[in-house]
Amino acid sequence: xxxTASPAPTPSRTELSADERIAAVRAAKSDDEAxxxxxxxxxxxxxxxxxxxxxxxxxxxxxDDAARRAILxxxxxxxKSACAATWPAVEPTLRRRADYLATRPKREVPRRTNLPxxxxxxxxxxxxxxxxxxxxAPKVIQEHPTFWEPLRDGTTNLKPVWGRRREPGxxxxxxxxxxxxxxxxxxxxxxxxTDEHWRQWGFxxxxxxxxxxxxxxxxxxxxxxxxxxxxxxIIGHVNTASxxxxxxxxxxxxxxxxxxxxxxxxxxxxxxxPYERESDGRRRSRARKTLITAEGSTESAKGIRQRLNERxxxxxxxxxxxxxxxxxxxxxxxxxxxDVDRDRDTGALRVKxxxxxxxxxxKTAGVRAYTTGRRVKRFWVGFxxxxxxxxxxxxxxxxxxxxxxxxxxxxxxxxxAEAIEACGGExxxxxxxxxxxxxxxxxxxxxxxxxxxxxxxxxxxxxxxxDRDTHTRHGIPFCKxxxxxxxxxxxxxxxxxxxxxxxxxxxxxxxxxxxxILCKTDYRLLLPLWxxxxxxxxxxxxxxHLERVHDDWRSRYGIGADSxxxxxxxxxxxxxxxxxxxxxxxxxxKIAYLHGYLDGQRRNYEPVEIVRADGAVRRFRxxxxxxxxxxxxxLARQREARHRRTRSIRRSGGxxxxxxx
Numbered sequence: 001x002x003x004t005a006s007p008a009p010t011p012s013r014t015e016l017s018a019d020e021r022i023a024a025v026r027a028a029k030s031d032d033e034a035x036x037x038x039x040x041x042x043x044x045x046x047x048x049x050x051x052x053x054x055x056x057x058x059x060x061x062x063x064d065d066a067a068r069r070a071i072l073x074x075x076x077x078x079x080k081s082a083c084a085a086t087w088p089a090v091e092p093t094l095r096r097r098a099d100y101l102a103t104r105p106k107r108e109v110p111r112r113t114n115l116p117x118x119x120x121x122x123x124x125x126x127x128x129x130x131x132x133x134x135x136x137a138p139k140v141i142q143e144h145p146t147f148w149e150p151l152r153d154g155t156t157n158l159k160p161v162w163g164r165r166r167e168p169g170x171x172x173x174x175x176x177x178x179x180x181x182x183x184x185x186x187x188x189x190x191x192x193x194t195d196e197h198w199r200q201w202g203f204x205x206x207x208x209x210x211x212x213x214x215x216x217x218x219x220x221x222x223x224x225x226x227x228x229x230x231x232x233x234i235i236g237h238v239n240t241a242s243x244x245x246x247x248x249x250x251x252x253x254x255x256x257x258x259x260x261x262x263x264x265x266x267x268x269x270x271x272x273x274p275y276e277r278e279s280d281g282r283r284r285s286r287a288r289k290t291l292i293t294a295e296g297s298t299e300s301a302k303g304i305r306q307r308l309n310e311r312x313x314x315x316x317x318x319x320x321x322x323x324x325x326x327x328x329x330x331x332x333x334x335x336x337x338x339d340v341d342r343d344r345d346t347g348a349l350r351v352k353x354x355x356x357x358x359x360x361x362x363k364t365a366g367v368r369a370y371t372t373g374r375r376v377k378r379f380w381v382g383f384x385x386x387x388x389x390x391x392x393x394x395x396x397x398x399x400x401x402x403x404x405x406x407x408x409x410x411x412x413x414x415x416x417a418e419a420i421e422a423c424g425g426e427x428x429x430x431x432x433x434x435x436x437x438x439x440x441x442x443x444x445x446x447x448x449x450x451x452x453x454x455x456x457x458x459x460x461x462x463x464x465x466x467d468r469d470t471h472t473r474h475g476i477p478f479c480k481x482x483x484x485x486x487x488x489x490x491x492x493x494x495x496x497x498x499x500x501x502x503x504x505x506x507x508x509x510x511x512x513x514x515x516x517i518l519c520k521t522d523y524r525l526l527l528p529l530w531x532x533x534x535x536x537x538x539x540x541x542x543x544x545h546l547e548r549v550h551d552d553w554r555s556r557y558g559i560g561a562d563s564x565x566x567x568x569x570x571x572x573x574x575x576x577x578x579x580x581x582x583x584x585x586x587x588x589x590k591i592a593y594l595h596g597y598l599d600g601q602r603r604n605y606e607p608v609e610i611v612r613a614d615g616a617v618r619r620f621r622x623x624x625x626x627x628x629x630x631x632x633x634x635l636a637r638q639r640e641a642r643h644r645r646t647r648s649i650r651r652s653g654g655x656x657x658x659x660x661x
Contacts, residue, residue, distance in 0.1 A: 016041045016083060016090055024082040025605050028075070031241075031596070036075035038607060039101060040094050065102070072098040112429045112452050112491075112528060113535045116249050116542050120606035122393040123552065125590055128603075132593070134180040137586045138173035138201060144598065147233050147589075154226020158218055169203035171215040172223070177201075178216075179582040184558040184568045186213055217570075220578045227581035234588040235397055236424040241597040242392070247423035249391030251543050252415060252433045254408055255550040257385040257401065257560045257576065258567040261362035266350055274355045364573040366403025380404055383573055385560040385580075386411045387553075388419040389546050391432075391539070395587050396549060397422050399559070399580040401573045408436035413445055430454055430529060432543040443523040447497040452529035454539045465525075470517060472629050475525035476532065477517045479503035481510040483630045489514055491528040496520045499528075532620055537613035557583040 016024070021041045028034035076098055080087045125132050141148050155172040177197070183189035190209050198206045207215075219227075239246035267273035339352035349360045351367050360367060360381060368380040382404050387396040398418040402411055412433070420427060431446060432454040439458070446453045457465055471477045476485040477499060486501035497519030503510050519526040529536050553559045554566060559580055561567040568575060589598075596602035 015043065015093070016079075016086060020083045020086060022605060024079045027078050027082040029078070031602070032071045033074050033078060034602065035608075036071050036101075037078060040072070040075055040097050041079060069102045072102055111248075113533060114429075115535055116430075116538050116611045117245070117392055118394065118542065118609045118611060119245075119392055119595075119604075120609055121604045122591055122594070123395050123587070124604075124606075125556075128590075128594070132590050134177050134182075135197070135200065137180055137589050138176045140589060140593065140598070141176070141230075141585065142173075146237070147230055147585075150233060151226050151230040151585075154229065155219060155223045158222050167203065167207075169198070169207075170201050171212075171219060172226070173201040174198070174212070175216060175219055175578075176582050176586060179557055179579055180586045182556070182558060184561070184566055186216060186570075220572075220574050224574065224578045224581060227578060227585065231581050231584035231588065232422040234585060234592065235422040238393075238588055238592050238595075238597050239423040239426065241592075242595070244423075244426060245392040246390045246397060247419065247426050247428045248430075249539060249542070250397065250416065250419055250428045250431045251389045251391055251546050252386065252412065252431065252437060253389070253547065253550070254384045254386040254411065254436065255560045256380065256404070256562065257383040258562065258564070259362045259365040259382040259571060260567050260569050261360060261365060261381065261571050263351075263358040263360055263367070263381055266357045266359035268357070271357055272355075273357075362571040364403065365571075366405030368404050383576065384408070384411065385550075385576075386415050387549060388415050389549050391542050391546070393591055394546065394549065395591060396553070396584065399584060401577045401580065403573070409439045409442055412437050412442050427451060430535075430539050432539050434543075438524075440523050443527075444496070444520070447519045447523055447526075447528060448493060450491070450493045450497075450528060452536075453527055454529070454536055454543065457524075467629060467632055468522065469632055470521055471525060473525070474531050474624070475522075475527055476530060476624075476629075477501050477515070477526070478630075479505070479508055479510060480515055482508045484508065485624070485629055486515065488530050488533075497523075497526070497528065499526060532617065532624065534613050534617045537616040537620070538611040541613055541616075542611055553583065557586070559583055 021038075024037045024041055025034050028037050076094060079094065080091075083090070121127070141151070151172050152170065156170065174193075178186070178189050181189055181192075183192075187209055190206075190212055193206060195205045198204075235246060341350040341352075341357075342348070343350055343359065346361070348363060349367075351358055351360065353367075358367075362381075365382050366384075384400075384402045384404055384406060386400045386402060386408075388398040389396050398415055400411065400415050400418065416428075416431060427449060428451055430452040433442075435456050435458045438455040442455075443453050459465070465473050467473050469478070472485055478484065479486050482503060482505055484503060484505045487504050489500040489502055491500070492498050495518055499517050499519060500514055501517070502512050502514050506512070517526065519528075550560050554562065557579065558566050558568070559576070568579075592598045594602075594604040
């Protein structure tokens with residue numbers, strides 16, 4: 001199930017060398033032609049994968065038979081001109097391949113069962129460090145009115161109706177450069193800029209630091225929607241130009257993000273602070289002045305969060321973890337601490353954990369408290385940074401900042417809806433995630449829209465993973481006649497999702513007749529994409545490798561801070577959210593530039609990889625055959641039939657005695 005590309009084979013008489021293939025791809029005049037060249041000139045071990053990818057690509061772009069033939073003829077001409085010395089030897093093989101690719105398969109494979117693809121080098125911006133500097137994005141976005149006008153119009157009309165006229169210049173462009181520079185605070189970045197930099201953004205000279213700070217805060221408060229609209233315009237453009245590859249496979253994951261505010265011990269008179277019950281007066285006085293020292297690191301909080309995600313959930317109580325009783329050794333408070341209050345003077349949040357009151361001065365942040373009994377074990381103060389990542393390009397499509405006290409599964413619907421909106425309303429075929437999102441509400445939301453869910457199993461308080469009368473523990477429906485597992489036929493979104501299947505056994509009394517089952521029978525198991533398919537296994541494998549996106553964004557844009565050094569000193573979720581929108585603009589502008597979606601000149605000639613999982617599928621299907629599953633109802637009917645035969649034989653005087661001797 002590795003995602004690595006196949007090694008280049010040794011060139012032979014009927015095959016192009018690796019250098020010749022690269023030269024032919026670079027000589028292609030369009031993306032369609034480039035895909036055709038990669039399919040025709042592929043090495044023998046990769047031919048089946050490239051053939052499938054070529055057909056999938058042209059089907060996604062709705063190319064008819066005549067257009068397909070024209071694309072293949074143009075690709076043959078390109079290879080002939082780029083590899084003139086080798087052309088006579090490879091011409092017969094390439095023409096046979098072209099004739100095969102020009103014919104449409106008799107039966108189109110549903111899109112959700114297509115294997116996932118991955119564009120190598122899609123976000124390898126370090127290879128273009130000189131061209132894609134931090135000053136590149138503010139310059140290029142002005143050359144494309146479709147992207148620039150929503151940002152310009154939403155950020156230049158913020159001045160009040162009174163007061164002195166503002167100097168010309170676009171602070172939105174300055175904020176884009178600030179986000180891409182790697183600085184997390186405004187003042188160090190402002191010191192590094194010069195008058196020449198500010199002239200590129202429409203200013204006559206560098207403004208004062210105080211003015212820059214005020215204008216950036218103004219963007220945070222009043223112009224975040226303009227950055228969001230511009231980011232959606234760029235992502236939608238790339239999705240259309242790539243044939244829907246941005247939204248085809250989506251992966252959702254969350255990471256911890258710190259806030260610069262810290263919890264402070266805030267027990268007051270009459271709060272019955274445990275320290276006041278101590279006889280040592282010095283200890284009581286020192287405790288009142290000391291900040292919390294139990295604040296955990298990102299890694300420790302992440303580890304505890306992932307372990308708690310392994311716990312079963314109660315679907316009847318909105319997916320909250322079950323078994324959270326006071327006598328438990330470890331507990332996680334998700335917005336449900338001992339008590340919550342607001343400071344009357346400042347409005348700051350006060351939470352009570354372990355018998356103590358604590359004050360949090362960041363009003364938008366959340367608190368997670370890990371306790372042992374009444375003793376505080378770890379505090380996590382800050383936000384969730386949730387990303388919806390494109391599986392093909394490996395870049396976030398939507399990024400959101402939420403209080404840490406919000407359960408992860410509650411972030412799923414708004415974040416996936418944001419990603420769908422960014423891609424022009426096109427629905428994804430598959431969405432993958434971890435156990436934090438694996439609750440029934442998420443499965444139902446996806447299945448009712450025709451989206452396949454690829455998430456690991458998480459136990460439920462009301463439903464255990466076991467064979468049912470209608471389907472197996474892995475979501476494969478049983479035949480209603482013989483009780484054996486069925487085979488997938490089709491899926492529709494009627495009545496919240498309906499699966500059509502037929503029996504696998506050719507000797508079944510049903511005679512291969514099609515049967516149906518509603519997915520709402522068990523949303524968590526009955527899926528549009530079955531778990532025994534290679535596509536499901538391959539998407540799971542891709543999801544394991546996308547954790548790196550959090551690290552990439554920390555190093556590039558300082559988003560998702562996991563240390564005090566990367567945490568912005570300006571408090572609040574809106575500031576971090578604005579920086580996320582700006583990072584989306586920069587990220588997708590660079591992706592569009594490398595793949596020729598801005599000017600038609602492709603710069604990333606790395607191949608598109610097809611992720612395979614055939615080995616995992618063989619092992620899983622062998623495991624299912626060893627289980628020899630039958631529906632509990634059919635097994636009960638067989639037992640009852642055996643008992644009836646035994647009783648009948650005994651009444652007739654034949655058969656063994658009751659004790660079996």
